[in-house]
Amino acid sequence: MAPQSFYERVYAVVREVPPGTVVTYGEVARRVGSPLASRATGYALHALAWDTEVPWWRVVNREGGISDRPGDGALVQRQRLEAEGIAFDDAGHLNLRRYFWGGD
């Protein structure tokens, strides 16, 4: 395959994340070949629109929570995850040990 942009690689990984599971930015970065590019990973997803084919809502930070983002998108993400069977606690974070994507 021709070398894709970092963004494209990130999207490809996120698209493989199955429903009911989540993955951290750092893990996605690791999967695309740049384990320290967690920041760039967030930047890549930030460039996406909420109506994209990429399930960006399954990507959370290492706390299992939703990172700071524009508008009420955080609530949208939480609702989408809850709709897939993921439960949040009062602190607004989920159990990463329980929902973290095993990779396959």
Added chain:
DNA sequence: CATATGACGATAT
């Protein structure tokens, strides 16, 4: 080419 930015992560305090 240099500087600034950001949906992060880890460490220090």
Added chain:
DNA sequence: AATATCGCCATAT
């Protein structure tokens, strides 16, 4: 545990 700071990477300008 919460906050502050630094480090890292990929784009934008």
